[in-house]
Amino acid sequence: MEDIQDLASIRIMVDDFYTRVRKDELLGPVFSSVITGDWQPHLNQMYDFWNAALFGVPGFRGSPFIKHAPLPIGTEHFIRWIKLFNQTIDGHFQGQVAATAKNKAELMSVLFQNKLQYAKGQKKIIF
Template sequence: MNDITDIDSIRLFVDEFYDKVRRDDLIGPVFLKAIPGDWQPHLDKMYAFWNTILFGVSGYKGNPFSKHAPLQIKQDHFDRWLKLFAETINTHFNGPVAQDAQKRAGLMAEMFLSRLRYTDPNRIVF
């Protein structure tokens, strides 16, 4: 297996990952409620996001946390998201960039959970 090397690699893992997300019994309904129609704009944003995160290519504009904050998501949702993400990466890629992608996904999940707890202390996110 090769490492994640370019935007084509990113498109491959983003497309497959979000296909798994949509079919998942736990997080699928959350995503399908947030994105009830055409998924392509979201996928395009995720291609740009990961291209910026992994390769420093400018193009992503947005605030990921603000999109997730209103969702009723808890620790188990993040755990499933990370599981599906790791499965997708590990199916197709091996190398330092693939490892970095998984590390960054974990850090994002930790940061989002921390911010959710901070912004709404009464919210149960365990």
């Protein structure tokens, strides 16, 4: 297996990950309640997000937390999200950028969980 190298690699990663998400009994209903039709606009945004996060390529615009804050999600959703994300990466890639992608996903998970708890008045920090 090769490392994540470019936008083509990111497309493979994102497409496979969201295929897994849509089929997942915990995450699928959450996403399908928000994305009711064509998934391509969301996928395009995720290509841009990961291209910026991994390679510093400009193009992503948005506030991911704001879109996730109103969703009915908790710790179990983040645990499953990380599990599926890591399975996706490990199924396609190996190397430094792949490891960086998994680390960034984990950091995002912790950040989102902290912000959600803070927004709900539970000023706990999760590590």
